[in-house]
Amino acid sequence: MLPGLLPYEGPGHDPDPPQGGFLAAVxxxxxxxxxxxxxxxxxxxRFLLIRRARHDRDPWSGQMALPGGRRDPTDTSLLAxxxxxxxxxxxxxxxxxxxxVGRLSTVTPRTPHxxxxxxxxxxxTLSVPVAAxxxxxxxxxxxxxxxxxxxxxxxxxxxxxxxxGVRLAFPALDVDGRTVWGLTHRILDDFRIRMGWRGAP
Amino acid sequence: MDEGTGTATVTVTAPFLRITExxxxxxxxxxxxxxxxxxxxxxxxxxxxxxxxxxxSFHGGDRMSLDEILAEVRRIGCPxxxxxxxxxLIHRHAFxxxxxxxxxxxxxxxxxxxxxxxxxxxxxxHVIMDLKCPGSGEMARNRWENLDVLDHRDEVxxxxxxxxxxxxxxxxxxxxxxxxxxxxGSLRAILLSPVWDxxxxxxxxxxxxxxxLQVRFQTQxxxxxxxxxxxxx
Numbered sequence: 001m002l003p004g005l006l007p008y009e010g011p012g013h014d015p016d017p018p019q020g021g022f023l024a025a026v027x028x029x030x031x032x033x034x035x036x037x038x039x040x041x042x043x044x045x046r047f048l049l050i051r052r053a054r055h056d057r058d059p060w061s062g063q064m065a066l067p068g069g070r071r072d073p074t075d076t077s078l079l080a081x082x083x084x085x086x087x088x089x090x091x092x093x094x095x096x097x098x099x100x101v102g103r104l105s106t107v108t109p110r111t112p113h114x115x116x117x118x119x120x121x122x123x124x125t126l127s128v129p130v131a132a133x134x135x136x137x138x139x140x141x142x143x144x145x146x147x148x149x150x151x152x153x154x155x156x157x158x159x160x161x162x163x164x165g166v167r168l169a170f171p172a173l174d175v176d177g178r179t180v181w182g183l184t185h186r187i188l189d190d191f192r193i194r195m196g197w198r199g200a201p
Numbered sequence: 202m203d204e205g206t207g208t209a210t211v212t213v214t215a216p217f218l219r220i221t222e223x224x225x226x227x228x229x230x231x232x233x234x235x236x237x238x239x240x241x242x243x244x245x246x247x248x249x250x251x252x253x254x255x256x257x258s259f260h261g262g263d264r265m266s267l268d269e270i271l272a273e274v275r276r277i278g279c280p281x282x283x284x285x286x287x288x289x290l291i292h293r294h295a296f297x298x299x300x301x302x303x304x305x306x307x308x309x310x311x312x313x314x315x316x317x318x319x320x321x322x323x324x325x326x327h328v329i330m331d332l333k334c335p336g337s338g339e340m341a342r343n344r345w346e347n348l349d350v351l352d353h354r355d356e357v358x359x360x361x362x363x364x365x366x367x368x369x370x371x372x373x374x375x376x377x378x379x380x381x382x383x384x385x386g387s388l389r390a391i392l393l394s395p396v397w398d399x400x401x402x403x404x405x406x407x408x409x410x411x412x413x414l415q416v417r418f419q420t421q422x423x424x425x426x427x428x429x430x431x432x433x434x
Contacts, residue, residue, distance in 0.1 A: 105260060105261060107260070110219075153249065153251055153338045156249050156338065158247060158342075166293070168291070169247035169291070169316065170247055171246070171247050171248070171249055171259075186259075186260055189249075189259060189260065190259075190260055193256045193257075193259070198251060198252070198253075199249065199251045199338065
């Protein structure tokens with residue numbers, strides 16, 4: 001367990017799907033871990049992001065995201081969902097190389113036109129470097145982003161979006177020209193706050 | 202859309218807001234400092250000020266209808282109510298909530314980062330508006346037009362992280378004639394507050410005195426009373 005993260009209490013504690021909606025799980029995967037338990041995330045750690053392929057029926061088409069997806073009826077738990085989806089999308093085998101170090105707060109989309117969805121984020125560390133590839137038609141690109149983007153304030157940007165006739169401002173992260181915002185930003189921001197990273201002026 | 206029968210159903214929902222907490226405490230900042238006050242803390246903020254002390258308000262929260270919020274405020278029964286966040290004014294129903302509270306006779310304070318347009322707020326509201334200094338990392342978010350809208354009920358607040366922030370605040374105050382506005386009554390107050398764990402309080406107080414700056418020096422009173430990291434105070 002990484003201090004500050006929530007425990008995963010097992011499949012018996014998985015939440016019920018929201019009314020008329022479904023459950024999903026995503027993986028926040030951190031690399032380059034020094035050996036000891038106490039020093040899991042170093043300043044040279046990286047975390048894995050994907051860019052979703054453009055798809056007319058995907059409400060998050062073309063956006064930056066964490067690997068993951070909907071729970072499948074054959075998944076024995078939400079943790080199994082996160083591991084399966086990560087393997088299908090990026091070929092990273094968390095079952096073999098990953099260590100579960102906790103989970104983050106469950107998030108749900110705030111925008112009314114998005115599907116009713118509860119997303120449970122799991123956090124993993126990798127004991128050995130593992131190659132990631134865009135392995136599914138849903139994934140356009142994989143990016144190992146430096147964890148320093150979360151630790152400092154220099155990558156923080158604002159993403160503006162017209163909605164219902166007004167321009168809304170969202171906190172966002174600039175990952176080498178790619179904008180991470182919305183649900184994925186909320187998950188990463190929750191992780192940042194739980195890690196006690198405040199940013200520097 | 203009900204997929205079972207193919208008939209579309211329209212659900213009329215009451216206006217709602219996402220609420221991190223509603224609590225009764227002593228007002229810790231502004232010219233209302235020391236007064237018992239009900240705080241309505243809305244969830245979410247588009248800013249990420251480096252020294253933010255309420256990051257727990259960025260995520261989560263409970264969905265509450267305006268009627269539920271008003272019922273809780275009435276139950277607490279305090280005549281002074283502050284709407285805060287996060288940044289409360291990213292929620293369009295925050296404006297409705299403020300108006301309803303004014304209409305019910307409450308003294309209503311709205312604490313805002315200054316990044317959103319304050320014009321639609323009910324005239325009876327007391328706006329406490331930040332001007333973000335360089336050390337916050339969010340200076341680019343200052344919506345300077347808001348200064349023209351503030352009036353005799355309203356206050357401007359600078360949170361100072363270091364000497365650079367202080368000098369920046371001093372130039373803004375002097376260049377924009379804010380001291381004159383307080384003197385002639387078209388602005389209620391200018392507040393300067395040190396970052397709790399960053400700026401030395403005494404140094405800031407001495408800089409203000411040396412420069413004869415006509416502002417109000419403040420520290421966050423609630424952090425002297427309770428644990429500085431405590432929620433709901």
